[in-house]
Amino acid sequence: xxxxxxxxxxxxxxxxxxxxxVRPEELTIVVNTGDDMLWWGLYVSPDxxxxxxxxxxxxxxxxxxxxxxxxFYALQAMGQxxxxxxxxxxxxxxxxxxxxxKLMAEGKTLSEATAEIxxxxxxxxxxxxMSNARVETRxxxxxxxxSFEEYFVRRRYQDPVESVRFSGSSDAQPAxxxxxxxxxxxxxxxxxxxxxxxxxxxxxxxxxxxxxRESGATIAAVSPIVxxxxxxxxxxxxxxxxxxxxxxxxVAEFYRDFLDMLxxxxxxxxxxxxxxxxxxxxxxxxxxxxxxxDRIALAKSVVEAAMPLSAHAAPALHMxxxx
Ligand code: GDP
Numbered sequence: 001x002x003x004x005x006x007x008x009x010x011x012x013x014x015x016x017x018x019x020x021x022v023r024p025e026e027l028t029i030v031v032n033t034g035d036d037m038l039w040w041g042l043y044v045s046p047d048x049x050x051x052x053x054x055x056x057x058x059x060x061x062x063x064x065x066x067x068x069x070x071x072f073y074a075l076q077a078m079g080q081x082x083x084x085x086x087x088x089x090x091x092x093x094x095x096x097x098x099x100x101x102k103l104m105a106e107g108k109t110l111s112e113a114t115a116e117i118x119x120x121x122x123x124x125x126x127x128x129x130m131s132n133a134r135v136e137t138r139x140x141x142x143x144x145x146x147s148f149e150e151y152f153v154r155r156r157y158q159d160p161v162e163s164v165r166f167s168g169s170s171d172a173q174p175a176x177x178x179x180x181x182x183x184x185x186x187x188x189x190x191x192x193x194x195x196x197x198x199x200x201x202x203x204x205x206x207x208x209x210x211x212x213r214e215s216g217a218t219i220a221a222v223s224p225i226v227x228x229x230x231x232x233x234x235x236x237x238x239x240x241x242x243x244x245x246x247x248x249x250x251v252a253e254f255y256r257d258f259l260d261m262l263x264x265x266x267x268x269x270x271x272x273x274x275x276x277x278x279x280x281x282x283x284x285x286x287x288x289x290x291x292x293x294d295r296i297a298l299a300k301s302v303v304e305a306a307m308p309l310s311a312h313a314a315p316a317l318h319m320x321x322x323x
Contacts, residue, residue, distance in 0.1 A: 002303070003028045003185040003217070007198020008035070008050040009064040010224055010231065011191035013289040016054050017299030018189075024124035028181040032193070033110065033129045034137035034166055034201030035148045039087050040078060042097040043104055046149065047198065048114055048129060049096055056121040067092040086154040111175045128181065130202040133172035137201050138165050148197055157234040161241040164196055169204040182211040186310045189302065190221035192231070192287060195254045196238035212258035220261040220306040222287060222298070223251045227267060231288060248282075249275055260309055263287065263302050281309065
């Protein structure tokens with residue numbers, strides 16, 4: 001059994017590789033919901049949507065978010081009403097937000113709504129929100145205290161970041177199945193997602209970090225930092241703002257208390273050698289996922305490298321033969 005902790009765009013590419021080498025019933029994806037927000041009164045969960053669309057084969061590969069070949073007529077029409085249009089909700093994407101909001105208005109939890117959406121789209125892997133409680137990633141900047149989507153989409157992550165907090169996290173509980181998925185997995189993988197705004201919100205939900213520390217599973221993370229920069233987006237600036245080095249060593253430090261293996265890009269081989277001296281297992285492989293084949297190759301390389309560290313290597317090795 002493999003459990004993945006992930007955000008949206010970087011994580012979705014990694015999950016795309018994994019889904020092609022692992023049986024869906026062996027895969028549980030625990031997703032960041034710190035970016036969730038109400039948009040035009042609808043409950044939007046950007047990272048759950050990216051992972052769901054990816055697993056359903058609907059994700060726009062060009063944009064990395066939203067539904068492929070989507071149109072944006074509703075956005076235009078809402079603009080004519082004078083409503084905000086900075087969040088690019090496509091028409092087909094909106095159907096997901098409407099359906100989720102309908103299920104939640106009927107009393108379903110976010111977990112239940114997520115499972116229902118996945119089932120209707122024919123997804124067999126398990127997708128779990130990190131929590132059913134509202135945990136909101138807030139980014140403090142000189143321009144104000146922003147929601148993650150305001151910081152990231154509306155203001156294109158141009159503001160200097162003073163701090164990041166996860167409002168509501170201390171009272172939140174992990175969604176049903178999350179702790180169990182971490183404890184009972186053979187392998188827990190942290191996708192190459194933004195450590196500060198995609199993985200840290202998950203770790204901020206009480207009980208999840210402890211479960212990772214105590215789990216018998218091998219815990220491996222794929223670095224979203226290559227060389228001295230994030231592959232995409234503001235992860236580097238956010239890590240620096242939190243006092244972490246923008247390097248594979250900084251990523252290792254971020255996950256220090258539970259990490260067994262860090263997977264880094266081949267171009268970081270010299271830094272990997274240095275990091276091994278700390279006792280951490282470091283696996284070097286190409287990690288930039290430009291093409292379809294890169295995603296599968298990375299997923300295979302990670303599972304092959306990390307699974308032998310697991311006490312229960314057999315199930316995944318079996319599934320590797322199938323791939
Ligand atoms: P978000 O919620 O949409 O920001 O998505 P994620 O947090 O899952 O993904 C963003 C992170 O993925 C950034 O920190 C990137 O550096 C990283 N990333 C994106 N593409 C790649 C890739 O091809 N390889 C690696 N190693 N990291 C990537």
